[in-house]
Amino acid sequence: MTPCPSDELLSAYVEHRDEPEARAALQAHLADCEACAGLLSLLVLAGPEAPPEAPSRYELKSQVGSGAMGSVFIAHDRVLNRQVALKWLTTDSNTSQPARERLLAEAMALAKVNHPNVVHVYDVVTLDGDDVLSMELVSGATLRDWLAEASRPLPRVLDVFRQAARGLAAAHAAGLVHRDFKPSNAIVGSDGVLRLVDFGLSLDTGQASALLPNADSLATRSSRGTPRYMAPEVLLGKAADARSDQYSWGVALYEALVGAPPFSTETPTQKLALMKSHGFSSDPGFRRLPAHVRAVLRRALAFQRLERFESMDAAAAALEPRVRRTSTWVAVAAVALVTGGAALHWQQTRCDDAAEGLSQVWSAERRAKVSAAIDGTGVAGAGAIKTAALAFADRWAEGWRAERRALCEASWKETTPAPVVALQFACTERLRVEMNA
Numbered sequence: 001m002t003p004c005p006s007d008e009l010l011s012a013y014v015e016h017r018d019e020p021e022a023r024a025a026l027q028a029h030l031a032d033c034e035a036c037a038g039l040l041s042l043l044v045l046a047g048p049e050a051p052p053e054a055p056s057r058y059e060l061k062s063q064v065g066s067g068a069m070g071s072v073f074i075a076h077d078r079v080l081n082r083q084v085a086l087k088w089l090t091t092d093s094n095t096s097q098p099a100r101e102r103l104l105a106e107a108m109a110l111a112k113v114n115h116p117n118v119v120h121v122y123d124v125v126t127l128d129g130d131d132v133l134s135m136e137l138v139s140g141a142t143l144r145d146w147l148a149e150a151s152r153p154l155p156r157v158l159d160v161f162r163q164a165a166r167g168l169a170a171a172h173a174a175g176l177v178h179r180d181f182k183p184s185n186a187i188v189g190s191d192g193v194l195r196l197v198d199f200g201l202s203l204d205t206g207q208a209s210a211l212l213p214n215a216d217s218l219a220t221r222s223s224r225g226t227p228r229y230m231a232p233e234v235l236l237g238k239a240a241d242a243r244s245d246q247y248s249w250g251v252a253l254y255e256a257l258v259g260a261p262p263f264s265t266e267t268p269t270q271k272l273a274l275m276k277s278h279g280f281s282s283d284p285g286f287r288r289l290p291a292h293v294r295a296v297l298r299r300a301l302a303f304q305r306l307e308r309f310e311s312m313d314a315a316a317a318a319l320e321p322r323v324r325r326t327s328t329w330v331a332v333a334a335v336a337l338v339t340g341g342a343a344l345h346w347q348q349t350r351c352d353d354a355a356e357g358l359s360q361v362w363s364a365e366r367r368a369k370v371s372a373a374i375d376g377t378g379v380a381g382a383g384a385i386k387t388a389a390l391a392f393a394d395r396w397a398e399g400w401r402a403e404r405r406a407l408c409e410a411s412w413k414e415t416t417p418a419p420v421v422a423l424q425f426a427c428t429e430r431l432r433v434e435m436n437a
Contacts, residue, residue: 002029004036020128058086058134074137077122084122087133100131106176107133110199113174117167119187119197138197139190144183147256154257158293158319161253163194165316168249171199172242172312179240181248182229183256228261232275232303235268243305246312250300257293258285262301276303293319362397404428 005013005026013026030036058075064085075086089103104124111121111133120136141149143160164186171178178185178199185198227235231247234240254262262280263271273279278298280286286294296318302308309315367390374386407424 004033005029058084060086075134077134083137085135085137087135089131089133104131106199107131109174109176110171113170113176115167115170117163117194117196118170119195135197136195138187138195140187142184143186143188143194143252146188147183154290155321157256160188160194161249161256162316162319164196164249164252165312165319167194167196168242168245169312169316171196172245177240177242178245178248180226180229181245181252182226183252231305232272233305235272241305242312243308246300246308246315247305249312249315250297254280254286254297254301257289258283260285262286262297275301278303362393367393400428400431 002025009022009026013023057079058077061074061076061083064072064074071088073086073088075084076082077084089107107121107124110118111124114120119138121133122136123134125132125134140146143164146152146160147157164181167186168178168181176199178196180198181196185196187195187197189195229248229251231240231244234244251262258280260283262283263274278301280301281298286297289297296315299318300308300315309318370393371386371390374382374389379385403424407428
């Protein structure tokens with residue numbers, strides 16, 4: 001093994017001031033010397049990394065982060081005149097050519113994913129042996145920070161996680177597995193749209209994990225990802241797949257809704273036992289969730305991956321608002337004829353989630369059709385029946401809209417607990433569905 005380098009050489013390496021030959025020699029030494037690798041890790045932690053040399057097309061502005069995947073800088077694209085994020089992918093002298101080719105193939109596949117819930121990769125370039133991604137620069141907060149900033153209404157949290165599920169589905173359709181889905185690897189933009197970032201494009205190169213530590217990751221030579229969100233098969237050393245991403249998504253969703261992780265134990269053995277038994281099911285916070293949300297979590301967090309949803313699209317669909325039809329709206333003309341002009345009515349039942357507006361249920365066009373239908377019956381007293389029926393429907397629609405407005409205000413002002421608001425939204429949706437029958 002070569003002699004250990006001086007502190008100055010290590011600092012030059014961290015600050016990208018060394019020559020390519022010296023850098024290659026130091027990387028070879030670090031692969032065999034744990035002491036120097038540890039010292040280099042401390043130097044990285046001691047302060048921000050100096051900007052590397054950027055491709056001539058880009059002007060570096062500032063560093064915004066570093067992690068197991070690499071360093072990230074804000075840059076100006078001189079050709080397209082826009083701000084981008086440049087991400088240096090983590091490789092070292094231990095990286096085999098086939099492994100690097102896999103890394104680049106995945107980066108290029110990600111660049112072909114065009115989906116609103118996946119950060120857009122514009123280009124993949126190589127500079128002095130380093131692979132660099134040019135990516136969409138998103139203004140917003142990580143999902144972790146967004147959840148911590150305020151008590152979010154349940155419908156909004158579910159909407160954001162449906163977006164995450166659709167983003168993962170798009171990546172899976174392109175043949176990619178995220179490998180490290182967690183709230184800090186998704187951004188809720190200032191436009192309200194969630195985007196997945198930081199796909200697991202890092203290689204198992206040993207020292208790379210020490211050089212670029214991640215505060216909430218436990219990097220090992222045999223696995224990528226964050227143990228807190230890992231699927232049981234990954235913890236057991238098996239390869240991650242799309243359903244492993246689904247499990248990570250389920251853990252993050254559970255945390256967001258309950259306020260604590262589904263599995264919190266001292267040892268991996270205890271954690272795996274809880275995973276297998278669905279130990280989280282008895283948590284009071286979990287039991288307060290709407291029934292269909294509990295069902296989604298149980299399935300996404302199934303110990304056996306084949307028992308999970310067949311795809312993230314299916315998981316997203318299962319998280320959509322539930323409407324169980326248990327009563328009917330009796331049609332105006334039919335009830336009037338059958339009951340000899342008796343007053344119209346409809347029945348509502350308990351509901352459990354939210355939906356949207358009334359424009360297709362009771363509009364000027366729908367009102368005119370009902371009026372014409374009653375007139376067309378030719379029965380005695382049709383005019384009086386029509387007047388009463390239309391007045392009833394008008395009053396109902398006015399009251400429904402007023403209730404939805406009040407619930408909307410309660411949701412945004414957070415004056416009512418989120419689960420209560422969700423149930424009340426669901427009840428108004430049930431009324432809307434039955435009115436439309």
